[in-house]
Amino acid sequence: MSPPGRPKGEYLSAQHGGCPVSVLLPGATLGVMGGGQLGRMFVHAAQRMGYFTAVLDPDESSPAGRVSHHHVRADYLDEIGLAKLSGHSDAITTEFENVPAGALARLAEHRPVAPGAAAVAIAQDRAEEKAHFTRCGVACAPYAVITNEADLAVVGDDLLPGILKTSRLGYDGKGQARVGTRAELRAAWESLKRADCVLEKMLPLAFECSVVVARGRDGAMVNLPAQRNLHRDGILAVTEVHEECVPAAQARRAIEATRAIAAGLDYVGVLCVEFFGLDDGSLVVNEMAPRPHNSGHWSIEGADVSQFELQVRTLAGLPLVQPRQHSPAIMLNLLGELWFRAGGQESTPDWAGALALPGAHLHLYGKLSARPGRKMGHLTLTGSSLADVRASALQAARHLGIAPF
Numbered sequence: 001m002s003p004p005g006r007p008k009g010e011y012l013s014a015q016h017g018g019c020p021v022s023v024l025l026p027g028a029t030l031g032v033m034g035g036g037q038l039g040r041m042f043v044h045a046a047q048r049m050g051y052f053t054a055v056l057d058p059d060e061s062s063p064a065g066r067v068s069h070h071h072v073r074a075d076y077l078d079e080i081g082l083a084k085l086s087g088h089s090d091a092i093t094t095e096f097e098n099v100p101a102g103a104l105a106r107l108a109e110h111r112p113v114a115p116g117a118a119a120v121a122i123a124q125d126r127a128e129e130k131a132h133f134t135r136c137g138v139a140c141a142p143y144a145v146i147t148n149e150a151d152l153a154v155v156g157d158d159l160l161p162g163i164l165k166t167s168r169l170g171y172d173g174k175g176q177a178r179v180g181t182r183a184e185l186r187a188a189w190e191s192l193k194r195a196d197c198v199l200e201k202m203l204p205l206a207f208e209c210s211v212v213v214a215r216g217r218d219g220a221m222v223n224l225p226a227q228r229n230l231h232r233d234g235i236l237a238v239t240e241v242h243e244e245c246v247p248a249a250q251a252r253r254a255i256e257a258t259r260a261i262a263a264g265l266d267y268v269g270v271l272c273v274e275f276f277g278l279d280d281g282s283l284v285v286n287e288m289a290p291r292p293h294n295s296g297h298w299s300i301e302g303a304d305v306s307q308f309e310l311q312v313r314t315l316a317g318l319p320l321v322q323p324r325q326h327s328p329a330i331m332l333n334l335l336g337e338l339w340f341r342a343g344g345q346e347s348t349p350d351w352a353g354a355l356a357l358p359g360a361h362l363h364l365y366g367k368l369s370a371r372p373g374r375k376m377g378h379l380t381l382t383g384s385s386l387a388d389v390r391a392s393a394l395q396a397a398r399h400l401g402i403a404p405f
Contacts, residue, residue, distance in 0.1 A: 022317050023316065023317045023318060024090050024091055024112075024315075024316040024317055024318075025316075026049055026050030026051055027050060027051070027052075028051060028052070028090040028091075028316070029051065029052040029053065029054055029069070029070070029088055029089050029090050030042075030046045030051050030052070030053055030054070030089065030090065030091055030092075030093070030312065030315055030316065031053070031054040031055070031056070031085050031086075031088060031089030031090075031091070031092035031093070031111070032053070032054070032055050032056075032064065032068075032092065032093050032094065032095050033056050033076060033085070033092065033093070033094040033095065033099045033103065033104070033107075034055075034056075034057055034064070034076075034094055034095035034096045034099055035055050035056075035057025035059055035062025035063060035064040035065040035071070035095075036057075036062065036063055036064065036095055036096060036365075037063050037064075037365035037367075037375060037377075038064075038095040038096065038291060038292050039055055039057070039062075039063070039064030039095035039096075040063040040064040040066075040067055040365060040366065041292070041297075041300070041308045041363075042064070042093070042095060042292070042308050042311055042312070043055065043064050043067055043068050044067065044308070045306065045308035045309045045311070045312050046312045047069075049309070049312055051312065051316070052069045052070075053068045053069050053070070054068060054069065054070035054071075054072065054085055054088035054089050055068040055070065055071050055072065056072040056074060056076065056081055056082070056084075056085045057071070057072075057073070058073060058074060058075050058076075059073075060073055061368050063365045063366040063367060064095065066366055067366070070088045072084045072085050072088070076099050076100050076103050077100055077102070077103055079106075082103060082106055082107060085107070086107055086110045086111050089111055090111065090112075091111055091112040091113070091114070091315050091316065092104075092107050092111050092112070092113045092114075092315075093113070093114055093115070093269060093291075093311060093315045094115065094120065094290070094291060095291055095292075096291060097120060097123050097124055097289055097290050097291060098124065098169060099120065101117040101118070101120045101121035101124065102117070104116065104117040104120055105117035112315075114217075114268040114269040114314055114315050115265075115267055115268055115269040115271070115290045115291075116268065118265075119265040119266075119267050119290055120290050122265065123287075123288055123289065123290045124168055124169075125167050125168055126165055126166075126167045126168075126198040126287070127145045127167050127196070127198055129287060129288060130143060130198065132261070132264060132265070133261065133285050135264060136257075136260045136261050136263075136264040137260065138257045138260060138261060138285045139282070139283070139284045139285065140200075140284055140285055141200045141201050141203055141276070141284050141286075142158070142159060142200070142201040143159070143198050143199060143200045143201065144156070144159055144198070144199045145167075145196075145197075145198055146164075146189060146196070146197045146198070146199055147196045147197075152185070152186065152189060155182070155185065155199060157182075158201070159199055159200075159201045160179065160180060160181065160182070160185065160201075161178065161179065161180040161201075161202045162178075162179055162185075162199045162200055162201050162202055163176055163177070163178055163179070163199070163200050163202060164176065164177045164178075164179050164185060164188045164189060164192070164197050164198075164199050165197060165198050165199075165200065166192055166195045166196070166197055167195070167196040167197055167198055168195075168196065174234070175192065175195075176234065177191065177192070178202070179199075185199065203276060203278055203284065204278060204279040204280075205276050205277065205278060205279070206277045206278060206279050207228055207246070207276075207277040208228070208229045208230070208231060208274065208275070208276055208277070208286075209226050209227060209228050209229060209245075209246045209250070209251070209254055209274070209275050209277060210226070210227050210229055210239075210254075210272055210273065210274045210275065210293060210295045210296075211223055211224065211225075211226050211227070211254045211255050211257075211258040211272070211273055211275075212224040212227075212258075212270060212271070212272045212292070212293055212295070212296040212299075212307050212310075213255075213258050213259055213262050213270070213271050213272075213273075214269070214270050214271075214307075214310035214311070214313065214314050214320055215262045215263070215267050215268060215269070215271070215314065215320075216268065216313075216314050216317065216320050217268050217314075217317060219263070220319075220320050221259055221262060221263070221320070222310070222320045222321065222322045222323060223255055223258065223259065223322075223323075224241075224296055224299055224303065224307065224323055224325075225241055225251070225255075225325055226241075226245070226246040226250075226251035226254050226255060227239050227240070227241045227245070227246075227295045227296065227298070228240045228241070228245035228246050229274070229295050230405055232403070233373075235333070235335065235373060235375075236294045236295060236333050237332070237333050237402070237403075237405070238330065238331065238332055238333070238393075238405045239294075239295045239297070239298060239329075239330070239331040240329075240330050240331075241298050241302060241325065241328070241329045241330075241331075242328035242329070242386050242389075243328075243386075244386065246277070247277070247281075249281075250275075250277050250281070250283050253283050254273075254275050254283060257273065257275070257283070257285060258271070258273040261273055261285075261288060267290075268314055269290065269291070269311060269314045269315065270291060270292050270307055270310050270311045270314060271288060271289070271290055271291075272288065272289045272291070272292070272293030272295065272296060273285060273286075273287075273288045273289075274286040274287055274288070274289075274295075291311075292307040292308055292310075292311055293307070294333065294375070294378075295331075297331050297363070297378050297380065298329035298330070298331040298380050298382075299323065299325075299329075300361070300363070300380065301327070301329065301361045301380050301382050302325055302326065302327050302328075302329030302380065302382050303323040303324060303325045303326065304323060304324050304326060305321060305323040305324075306323075310323070327359075327382035327383060327384070327389075328382065328383065328385065328386040328389045329380055329381065329382050329389065330380070330381045330389055330390065330393040331378050331379070331380045331381075332378060332379045332380075332381075332393065332396060332397060332400070332402055333375060333378055334349070334364075334375070334376050334377040334378055334379060334400070335372070335373055335374060335375060335376060336370035336371045336372050336373060336374035336375075336376055337372040337373070338370075338376070338400055338401055338402070339370035339376070340370070340372070341401045346370065349399075349400050349401070350399045350400060353396075353399035353400075354379060354396045354399045354400055357381070357392040357395055357396055358383060358388070358392060359381050359382040359383040359388070359389065359392055360379060360380075360381055360392065360396060361379065361380045361381075361382065362377065362379050363377050363378050363379070363380070364376065364377035365377050379396055379400070381393040381396060
């Protein structure tokens with residue numbers, strides 16, 4: 001990839017690795033690798049703040065590409081495509097963790113990139129990720145790494161029952177299997193085509209939660225409050241954010257742990273870390289995502305600075321201010337099966353019924369077709385009291401055919 005011409009964005013102050021990065025002012029162009037819904041919401045936040053945007057994604061109908069000033073339609077490792085994105089952009093981020101780390105490293109030869117390739121590479125490998133958590137002093141569930149027959153043979157019985165997960169490319173419950181016996185463990189490993197895996201011991205869960213942090217190049221760090229999450233079939237279904245959603249002591253520990261994980265990576269950008277709260281009051285880390293996260297979408301309406309504005313600020317080098325939540329919030333994920341409630345025939349969900357509720361904020365991601373399990377949008381409910389927000393959220397769930405919670 002030959003070095004593209006210097007972009008026209010206006011910078012203030014210093015240099016970083018040959019690229020000026022201290023403050024990239026509105027009017028510059030921010031690039032993003034990936035054209036999904038997270039990229040779309042990043043693009044909206046950047047444009048609202050006065051930036052131009054560029055997206056690289058191979059899909060001509062990608063949600064982010066359709067709303068960006070520039071859409072480079074190319075594979076993530078395409079040299080010409082990467083050069084075009086660099087040519088358009090003053091700085092570049094990513095919207096999903098499976099963008100090849102090598103592509104980010106190539107882009108970083110010419111433009112500031114956040115998060116960096118090294119941090120993304122760790123997040124792409126569960127074994128490396130857990131090793132990083134341990135280095136940071138953050139407890140994980142007991143686990144074993146399985147890469148071959150010998151590893152499988154020495155797995156301790158104390159790890160069963162457990163969950164076998166592929167080390168790479170698993171998300172939203174994909175690449176996972178619950179196993180209760182050694183025979184089931186072997187069968188699951190075979191079904192995953194003997195891929196490198198991590199076996200995690202199943203623990204007695206009281207709740208799941210997550211924390212979103214943003215960290216700048218200068219090490220400054222801010223965070224959203226701890227968010228309580230409900231998953232169904234491995235996919236996030238509901239996020240609640242209010243004073244009662246996570247016990248105070250565990251919320252503090254989750255925030256401290258997330259900050260330690262980000263600092264240990266020398267991370268720049270928005271990072272989400274997911275945790276399990278256990279029946280005994282302890283907390284263990286599950287996994288991290290080097291990007292904004294589904295569980296942080298509530299912040300668009302429920303806080304004065306959203307996770308996507310934080311992503312813009314970290315990429316551009318703008319000051320980071322601690323977000324303030326101004327309303328209790330509940331977010332409902334809108335999956336593709338909501339379009340197929342009427343006897344399997346595709347039909348439009350009851351948006352009018354949901355939007356008649358106070359504090360309802362609908363986000364649809366511009367995807368052209370629905371299918372079960374596909375994230376099509378989300379609905380956030382906000383209000384002056386938790387009781388009001390919960391009542392509205394449950395009514396919205398009834399209108400849309402979402403199971404109560």
